[in-house]
Amino acid sequence: MNAETLQERIPHxxxxxxxxxxxxxxxxxxxxxxxxxxxxxKGRVQALEQIVAGLTGRAHAVATSNATMAxxxxxxxxxxxxGDDVVTPAFSYTATAGVVPAVxxxxxxxxxxEASFLVTPDAxxxxxxxxxxxxIVPHLFRxxxxxxxxxxxxxxxxxxxxxxxxxxxGGRFADGMPAGAAGDIGVVSFFPAKPLGGIGxxxxxxxxxxxxxxxxxxxxxxxxxxxxxxxxHEVGFNAxxxxxxxxxxSYKAERLDDALAARRExxxxxxxxxxxxxxxxxxxxxxxxxxxAFVVLVEDAERLAALMGSRGIATxxxxxxxxxxxxxxxxxxxxxxxxxxxxxxxxxxxxxxxxTREQVERVASALSEFGPGNP
Amino acid sequence: xxxxFFDIDRTxxxxxxxxxxxxxxxxxxxxxxxGRCARRLEASLADYMGGGVPVAVGSATDALILALRAxxxxxxxxxxxxxxxFFATVSCVLxxxxxxxxxxxxxxxxxxxxxxxxxxxxPRTKAVMPVHLFSQMADVSAIGALCEAHGIMMIEDxxxxxxxxxxxxxxxxxxxxxxxxxxxxxxLGALGDAGAILCRNEEQARICRMLRDQGRExxxxxxxxxxxxxxxxxxxxxxxLRLRTIEDEIAARARLAEQYGRRLAACRDQVxxxxxxxxxxxxxVFYVYLIECERRDELVRHLAGSGVTxxxxxxxxxxxxxxxASLGYRxxxxxxxxxxxxxxxxxxxxxxxSEGExxxxxxxxxxxYER
Numbered sequence: 001m002n003a004e005t006l007q008e009r010i011p012h013x014x015x016x017x018x019x020x021x022x023x024x025x026x027x028x029x030x031x032x033x034x035x036x037x038x039x040x041x042k043g044r045v046q047a048l049e050q051i052v053a054g055l056t057g058r059a060h061a062v063a064t065s066n067a068t069m070a071x072x073x074x075x076x077x078x079x080x081x082x083g084d085d086v087v088t089p090a091f092s093y094t095a096t097a098g099v100v101p102a103v104x105x106x107x108x109x110x111x112x113x114e115a116s117f118l119v120t121p122d123a124x125x126x127x128x129x130x131x132x133x134x135x136i137v138p139h140l141f142r143x144x145x146x147x148x149x150x151x152x153x154x155x156x157x158x159x160x161x162x163x164x165x166x167x168x169x170g171g172r173f174a175d176g177m178p179a180g181a182a183g184d185i186g187v188v189s190f191f192p193a194k195p196l197g198g199i200g201x202x203x204x205x206x207x208x209x210x211x212x213x214x215x216x217x218x219x220x221x222x223x224x225x226x227x228x229x230x231x232x233h234e235v236g237f238n239a240x241x242x243x244x245x246x247x248x249x250s251y252k253a254e255r256l257d258d259a260l261a262a263r264r265e266x267x268x269x270x271x272x273x274x275x276x277x278x279x280x281x282x283x284x285x286x287x288x289x290x291x292x293a294f295v296v297l298v299e300d301a302e303r304l305a306a307l308m309g310s311r312g313i314a315t316x317x318x319x320x321x322x323x324x325x326x327x328x329x330x331x332x333x334x335x336x337x338x339x340x341x342x343x344x345x346x347x348x349x350x351x352x353x354x355x356t357r358e359q360v361e362r363v364a365s366a367l368s369e370f371g372p373g374n375p
Numbered sequence: 376x377x378x379x380f381f382d383i384d385r386t387x388x389x390x391x392x393x394x395x396x397x398x399x400x401x402x403x404x405x406x407x408x409x410g411r412c413a414r415r416l417e418a419s420l421a422d423y424m425g426g427g428v429p430v431a432v433g434s435a436t437d438a439l440i441l442a443l444r445a446x447x448x449x450x451x452x453x454x455x456x457x458x459x460x461f462f463a464t465v466s467c468v469l470x471x472x473x474x475x476x477x478x479x480x481x482x483x484x485x486x487x488x489x490x491x492x493x494x495x496x497x498p499r500t501k502a503v504m505p506v507h508l509f510s511q512m513a514d515v516s517a518i519g520a521l522c523e524a525h526g527i528m529m530i531e532d533x534x535x536x537x538x539x540x541x542x543x544x545x546x547x548x549x550x551x552x553x554x555x556x557x558x559x560x561x562x563l564g565a566l567g568d569a570g571a572i573l574c575r576n577e578e579q580a581r582i583c584r585m586l587r588d589q590g591r592e593x594x595x596x597x598x599x600x601x602x603x604x605x606x607x608x609x610x611x612x613x614x615x616l617r618l619r620t621i622e623d624e625i626a627a628r629a630r631l632a633e634q635y636g637r638r639l640a641a642c643r644d645q646v647x648x649x650x651x652x653x654x655x656x657x658x659x660v661f662y663v664y665l666i667e668c669e670r671r672d673e674l675v676r677h678l679a680g681s682g683v684t685x686x687x688x689x690x691x692x693x694x695x696x697x698x699x700a701s702l703g704y705r706x707x708x709x710x711x712x713x714x715x716x717x718x719x720x721x722x723x724x725x726x727x728x729s730e731g732e733x734x735x736x737x738x739x740x741x742x743x744y745e746r
Contacts, residue, residue, distance in 0.1 A: 023398060034388075068603035201603070325599070
């Protein structure tokens with residue numbers, strides 16, 4: 001490596017790899033959308049819903065403005081609200097907690113598994129209360145949470161399982177079921193950095209329940225029934241998807257296999273480069289996840305993140321959700337020690353399709369240089 | 376001749392080279408949502424409006440909800456709203472757990488009747504939300520003075536107010552907070568959903584910026600319970616480019632409105648064309664050309680049959696919406712709004728529309744009433 005390469009910034013995610021090559025296609029779609037005048041919830045959105053329903057093997061897919069809204073609408077469609085408890089993990093993206101007070105329900109945090117970082121059936125059982133009406137189970141980083149096992153555990157109770165597959169489209173459970181198909185409601189995200197990422201934010205609700213799907217369609221569009229405009233049967237939200245984004249996502253969906261292969265290749269680069277370093281990787285399980293983020297456990301994630309930053313390497317760190325001031329009034333089902341420990345140690349490395357071996361090796365070198373015992 | 380209700384093809388092609396260049400640059404940046412283009416748009420808006428601290432979000436509906444949250448309005452509070460508007464004017468109040476209190480509108484402007492507000496104020500009233508509809512602003516001077524006298528807030532639903540000025544101050548900057556909608560058909564429309572909260576100061580803006588991004592403030596910790604309501608940079612890019620020539624578009628709208636007014640005088644007995652109330656020094660914008668007419672639904676069918684698409688703004692006033700039934704307002708309680716709802720019709724009006732297309736619309740309306 002020459003001096004210039006050593007100094008070049010490594011971003012956490014590089015849209016130059018995933019989106020920049022599609023400029024011509026995006027402009028072609030700009031022409032199409034502006035000529036047709038079909039901007040929101042029109043033919044391109046409906047077509048994407050069909051594509052994603054097919055990819056995930058679900059009867060209904062309802063496009064939304066983003067995955068946070070998809071989760072929010074899902075909870076509302078299940079009539080979760082004031083007086084209800086929702087179990088959600090303390091080590092996860094903030095939205096998986098934030099959607100619960102958004103519908104007026106109470107968060108009950110559960111712990112996660114030390115090796116896999118994921119929610120387990122036991123963790124959920126330890127957090128159940130008399131008022132639990134739903135659990136949110138996120139797939140995380142590279143792995144799929146065992147949603148089928150969790151559903152089985154909760155079988156005799158009237159507790160809905162919301163599968164947060166925001167990061168996991170293309171993943172498969174051990175029995176071949178697609179990620180997003182295991183929960184009563186599934187959610188996928190099309191945020192630009194996601195495996196199937198758009199030109200703007202977007203999300204989708206997945207369900208096999210026709211009533212839930214109909215309710216979600218109403219809720220995303222001001223409580224209208226889709227037939228008669230300006231008559232509002234319930235309050236609803238404005239949580240719609242744009243056709244320009246949907247058209248681009250359809251284009252990218254055709255190329256999803258290549259995108260997933262590039263992510264798997266990037267994960268392999270890291271596994272090789274980190275093989276001899278004192279870092280802990282996320283443990284695998286029987287299910288085939290999608291490498292969305294590459295997270296390692298180190299001794300002091302914050303310190304390491306600052307040092308990596310000084311080398312132009314952009315990483316991310318985490319705070320356990322029960323420690324976010326926004327969720328101060330949440331309950332904790334049992335102890336959350338593992339979540340706390342993981343949050344202190346977890347460091348997300350730069351990760352994106354097309355990351356080069358050289359970039360990965362630079363990251364590994366910096367980790368090694370700044371690791372425990374070094375100033 | 377087909378005349379759609381809205382068309383943006385010519386404008387989109389005019390802006391295309393700049394959109395392409397901007398997109399090429401955007402795709403090399405590190406954020407595609409709520410990033411550099413969003414910041415640039417917020418600055419451009421503040422410039423254009425002559426003040427305020429805009430906070431770009433995913434839609435004007437969200438902007439209204441976030442504004443009410445930032446203002447601390449919620450359970451146990453009342454918000455006075457006009458009963459004639461797009462649904463978001465009342466749904467935002469319901470969203471934050473407050474109670475909407477409806478007041479009838481005044482004729483001609485379709486804005487909340489300022490003389491009827493005081494009677495609706497109670498000890499629980501926290502704010503009045505006037506709406507600037509179609510082409511002109513509500514009486515912000517009178518309403519603002521009333522709010523100040525009662526120690527309550529004025530939060531403007533200025534979603535349709537881009538380009539409207541009263542006494543040199545832009546719509547949305549008269550009260551405690553305002554909003555702007557960038558829905559595609561709006562005066563400054565994007566190519567998807569987008570909006571902005573118009574804050575009056577940095578402290579309000581700070582809260583709104585947290586609310587739109589999971590309650591976060593620069594880092595990854597959620598400080599307050601928030602939402603995900605961010606503008607896509609691709610939409611912000613398009614809006615920022617379009618804003619540069621928006622005055623030309625507003626002028627084109629004015630010319631078309633003048634043409635409509637002139638030609639539709641021929642059926643003045645059946646068609647009431649819009650006019651601007653002479654409240655004072657104002658710059659109005661013909662965002663929507665709303666007529667009132669006899670046998671409105673027949674006219675809609677006749678126009679549709681002739682290839683002209685119209686919209687009814689709004690067929691059902693807010694106090695009579697199914698989801699507001701529990702508030703207990705009966706038909707007849709808001710006579711001005713109810714009359715307007717039966718007679719109002721929005722004609723196609725957009726800068727890319729030609730004189731010939733406007734003439735075609737007028738010809739079809741005149742012939743309908745001549746039969």
